[in-house]
Amino acid sequence: MNNEIPSLFDVEVPGTSTAQTPLPVQSEQVAEIRQSFERAGITSQDQRKEIVESVTFRSIAGLRDLQAVEAHRLLKVLKSMQTPKPTRQGTAWDNREEDTWIDKL
Template sequence: MYDEASSLFEIDEPASSPNVIAPIPIKTDQIQEIRDAFEEAGVLGQADRKALIESVVVREVSGLRELQAVEVRRILQRIRGLRGSKPTCTGSAWDNREEDTWIDKL
């Protein structure tokens, strides 16, 4: 019984290496879609754009061409999330305050 239990933990090396599929590089239309989303969200600085992309892919990226096609959807979701999180300012700072003041309570 001891021999059977120890054989469970012995890892045999495969005779051949498994087929590894290379990641698909980003497409030109996906690059344009990311750029358009940044403009719509108001993220104009290159440093801000780079930081956002690197926070999504969790690695250093020096240019959009280094991205993979599967990463684009997550990046676009993060950018579009920024656009939705900004409050709309339709009036003055007084009109846009969140808490009531003593004047409001009169």
């Protein structure tokens, strides 16, 4: 058997693999996190920091310190905290916003 061709059963020696560094948070993610905080009605910086640290399990000085994976998890949590818009019941006529000429008669 040729020694140059790797065998199917060759196992990589532990410790020789390179550890991947986590990706940093993207600017788009930071903007989306800020919008999600606003939509959820969370305006207090202390409350925001508490939520971020509860998701990341570590102390964070600012949103730019997040990793991309942590930002993704935070966005999922924030989206679940947002209050959904109430669905309207009835017809378009029942749900009209303005008075029509018939209403003014």
